[in-house]
Amino acid sequence: MALRVAEEGLSSCSGCEVAILNLGERLLALAPQLDFVHMPLLMDHKYFGQLGDGDLKRLEIPQAELGLVSGGVRNQEHLEVLQAMRANCGTLVALGTCATHGGIPALINGLANAELMERYYRGCETNDPAPDPTETVPPFLERVYALDEKVKVDIYLPGCPPHPDHIAEAVLAFLEGREPALPHKSVCDACPTVRQGKGQLKSVRRFLQNAQYDPAKPIADMRCLLEQGLLCMGPVTRAGCSGADGEAPRCLKARVPCRGCYGPVRQNGNQMLDMLNALASNGIDIKTLPDRAGGLLRFSGAHGRLRPRPAAK
């Protein structure tokens, strides 16, 4: 019997689902073994009966052996869908950095909901602000959560989006009943640039500045971008963007520094703390970095890492 797979996207951009489709021919090869029973983005499957005649107290998500959930948990609806997925899926995969660490949507965690409403709706000058909606829109939770803050997660597949190679590996490993072989080191592990030590730097250049390199030469001849003074998140970010056998991390391939989209290299790590500490330890004045929290926790603001600035005392 084919493996039943359910898929859901919460607070996300659908990029992870596109990554599933990007499995390409591998998806065709896997297809006979998989039975997608639920995937709202691709399949018309309603939560409360196909005709809206279901039990409004119970979300209808079919039973599945494998559940894939992308996106973080921003509102009450996300939470309920997630809980239903957890209840109906044997093994739950957090798909993509939003699901594992909050991702880009969790950048809003730097603002409390009231502040958010004030800044983006109330304080807007062009039209009269309407009252906060209370119906038809699911209410916000107090912040964006990663999946594992709300339910148990069995497999973490970070990435923005996760590389199809690793999605394939996770599914294959599940089919074969083994642990998936996923990257656990940092982006530097997959990065071929020349590294000699960071000690000669005193400050970090703005992101807007370009790296120095000879375009005619391979990336392996380019000096490490952090050592060039560019804020490269490679050392604190989980590898994976280059896939199973890519020659270099994706951003590096474009000769720009890693932005940290795979989240922290250790599941419980803190990209901001680790990056600031690594820089400070090397004698770099961390105050030269603009917007430290927003920049360094750009992809991992969940788990309470990014939070509203406490009111000044």
Next chain:
Amino acid sequence: MAFEPKILAFSCNWCSYAAADLAGASRMQYPANLRIVRVMCSGMVHPNLVMEAFSKGADGVMVLGCHPGECHYLDGNIKAQARLAVVEEMLDAYGLEPERFRLAWCSSAEAERFVEVVTEMTEAVRGLGPNPFRPTRPEDAQEVA
């Protein structure tokens, strides 16, 4: 019951830990709120350890090293000092008062200074009240670290 803060200090083996020993040999008295973790150098303390201490409920954390220029390992204490900015940044991000963390120098002969620093810290933290992150469930602990 009155609030008794729990204060954790990472003390370097060569200076501040020795000063603490000397304070004992000299029978100086200081508040019993301190728990020392001996490290070889203040430069060995990862800021994450400090944050872990806060997440596990420490009301105050100190890193105590040798005076600048007197580090047993050339400049480990200077690195500890550079990391101070990181800890401050993290405390700020979590809304913890910066006074809950203190980096101080004290040589192996400066038992008085050690006692003074510990006493001041204990009183300061007592004034601040309990660490709001003192976890009630262990799984909350990883939020800060």
Next chain:
Amino acid sequence: MTLTEVREVSGQAGDFTVRLLEHPRYVDMDKCIACGECARKCPKKVDDEYNQGLGKRKAIYVKYPQAVPLKYQIDPENCIYLKNRKCGACVQACPAGAIDFNQKPREKTVRVGSMILTPGLKPFDPAGIRTWGYDVFPNVITSLELERYLSVSGPTEGRLARPSDGRPVKRMAFLQCVGSRDLNKAGHGYCSGVCCMYALKEAMIAKDHEPDLDVSIFFVDMRTHGKDFERYYNRAKEAGVKFRRCRVHSLEPAEQNGGVYLRYITDRGKQVGAEYDLVVLSVGLETPPSAAELAGRCKVGLNQNLFAERGGFQPVQAKGRPGMFVSGAFAGPHDIPQSVTEASAAAAAASLPLARVRHSLTREKRFPPERDVRGEEPRVGVFVCHCGNNIAGVIDVEELAAYAAKLPKVAHVERNLFTCSQDTQELLKKTIQEQSLNRIVVAACTPRTHEPLFKETLKASGLNENLLDMANIRNQGSWVHQAEPEKATEKAKDLVRMSVAKVALLTPAPPLTVEVKQSALVVGGGLAGLVSAHGLAEMGYPVHLVELTSRLGGSALHLYQTWRGEPVEGKLDSIIRKVTSHPLITVHLNSKVSGAEGFVGNFLSTIQGPQGETQVEHGVGIMAVGGRAHKPGEYGYGEHRRVFTALEFDKLHTLGDSRVRGGKTFVFIQCVGSREPERPYCSRVCCTHSVQAAIELKEQDPTRKVFILYRDIRTYGQREEVYRRAREAGVVFINYDMHEKPRLRLDNPDMVEVLVWDHVLHEPFRIPTDVLILATAIVPNDLNKELARIYKLPVDADGFLQEAHAKLRPVDFATDGLFLAGLAHYPKPVEETVTQAQAAMARAATVLAKTRIDLDSIKARVIEERCDGCALCVDVCPYHAITLEEVQGEPGRKLVRIEAAKCKGCGCCQATCPKLGVEVAGFTYEQLASQVAAALA
């Protein structure tokens, strides 16, 4: 052997018989645990010598808390029991039964091959000399007393208060040269060499305590001739310390307020007076009578200053007494760096003649084979020490033991009266074996003193020594919470819980050793290089000596005599001959080091010579690439045929050049290129050199006029003698200021006209000069920077090589196995160069004497599972122990590698790594985190 003195010496170099007398301590050193209970109970209070009599100690005491050995002693002069057999309070108080009133003086005889005498100094006592009013005015104190007042461990805990009434000090004055450079009142012609620096230091510390404090230093010449001293002087000026160049001729009580009134003459010649709250006498150093007696017993000659007689080329050898060596203040008034350097040099000189019998008396300790505990679950044994009553008197040890027994992984708990006692070690051994314990927690005192003992016991019981942790429940428990026994007990439980948590995670670490290549590389064939190369070869180690030029000798080739007047040339020739003919020395001329790798015991250096590159393996390296004379761009140098540098002048003088021979008026200008903004250091040797040359010019023809234009005359130490002789010979000394340098007129080719402001007459002074001699700075060689790059050594702001610690490790680099000597370190005269070279050789020999070096187990290691070669840790390592390397067989994949022999275990890497990819054995992140968690559980 403490409390021991030399009674008699017989025999000769290589075979001395020394009769010793050991005075009783009345405390059994094996039993005393230095808990201090005895001193607390002792009823007899005595003035505390350590605190300069400003505080009290007891008749049973330790001199100061850092004393080594940290064992109490009874002062028989003051002990009530020893005086009249009453009291004995200490016997009652001692929990260890260490007091032994029956100890008697014991004679001992030892046979030794060499002797080193280091009996030290005594500060000059200004009492009884009216000018200084020391014992007349309470607010006149000595610098040593001030030192204690400023110390937080001193009698006032660092508060600066007037001794007369305890009121705060607002104005303070230092009087320099008290008991130094003063034959009249003190009988000491010499400069004590250290007082200018310590006055500066004390002034700065006092300003640090009290930023508004007004401090003046009354001085004759400011002698900051040591490495980085001039910078400190400049900083003191910037900090607002006032410097007044004059001797104060009298002290009087102030009319009001109880202060002291000083009368002095300003540098503009005006007589003024001022009132100070505190006057500090910067007292000099002298040889104590006991040291003079020792010299007598050892038949070591003393000079008129009562310092040991020695020569410039054998600076630590007692003159005319083979086999006897001297160092420290007994050899002359030295500061700490010089004393420490001399101590190493004396060790080298003393061991050289004994090289043949090295190791003939050493014995090795043997331990049983280690039990492999890697597969075992942790079985923790907790040993709770009562420390007599020291712990058990405050902490409820029974409750603590019961608590410990319930902790996870604890298999056995035991209480001991003294866990450190000899019989307890046997018990521990038995218990470890019987209970098959594999992790040990000792809850007792501090690991800083007792960890080595328990590690030995673990080894003796077949356990790896690293499976131990100590919970410090005494020094950081019972002793500091005496009034809060419940809290102390709670804290002790926490500390034991933390230790148990950590010890369970400890892993056995195999002892690390590295082989030592028993040969040396000496870079630089000048005097320093020659002396150290020759010494090491004489000790039996092959040496490669690398010299950049075609000739050995370095800067010493240009020197004419030492400050004592010993000719340099002959001595230098003789050592060059000895070096070139030594079978163990390979001399590489026209060569330099072009690359190096490795670490202590195992360096591999590439020498680039005329025939190409050679690689040499060596265990140690000595960097002695020397310095050179600064070529000035001022004072008409290179423009006028009668203007020379000091070295050029020496040559012309020796060769009998007509300009010198026929010259009638000579002017020396000091500090040319030194103590300037671009070179803010003193070149140390130029004052003595100019003064000496001036004397010779005068001696050759007393009608000659010789002027020395100076900023401060720095004939430090016993060189002051030369300065005195010059003044007696009629050499004229004129002081100038850096902002008012001497000016020249150079239009007449046969004469230089020097214009200077006369500091006595306070008017301009014109000197038509036949020969103008510029005392130019000594500057570092560019080779310093090259060596620094090759061996990763630090260079200071002036371009000199930077030692590991200015005072305590003056010839070591922070990198193990590398040492420095000579001008590459700082300008210095011949005898100090020889001393430093001998010291470097002694330090090098401590490595070479072993075939293997045992390394500490506290080392960082890479966890390959986690490391991804991001290289963040590479530059963080203070010891350059971390390199990035490609993984074999996996092109493009990199990991860091840590050279264990270079790693010192500071853990800076561990605290940097974002992925916990590197850890320090015994202090891993997980282990520290386990302690944190346990502390807060």
